[in-house]
Amino acid sequence: MSWNAYFDTAGEKENLEEAGIAARYLKRFGLNIWSIESWQENSARLPVSNFYNLTLRASPEKFPHGMKWLAGQIRALGFRPGIWTVPFGTGDTAFYQAHREWFLHDPQGQPMRN
Secondary structure, eight states: OOHHHHGGGOOHHHHHHHHHHHHHHTGGGTOOEEEEOSOBTTGGGSOGGGGGGOOSSBOTTTOTTOHHHHHHHHHHTTOEEEEOOOTTOOSOHHHHHHTGGGSOBOTTSOBOOO
16 A cells, blocks of 8 residues: 555556565565555645545556556556545535435535545
8 A cells, every 4th residue: 555655656667566576575475455545546736635626537647557457557566546535525516416425424415525
């Protein structure tokens, strides 16, 4: 998981470098999922407190080969690729409206913020 070292700046290069180290040193202890962090296209523009605004599209700058390619690279290292999502909302209004039940809401029915 790149978040602890890179926060919202990690891209495919950093994820692969970290996953390579994890494959070498941590798989033998049971690590089997590699979680891709900060992949959303607008994660670099938002402070952590505004993650409820994230879209569900990958950043083309940070992930130029795309998420499918990266997932394949992670699988080649022996991990199951995971993807971090936020249950508090999305900056994609159409997606939110289509999948409102996927997100957490306060007692008044408003999207929760973290």
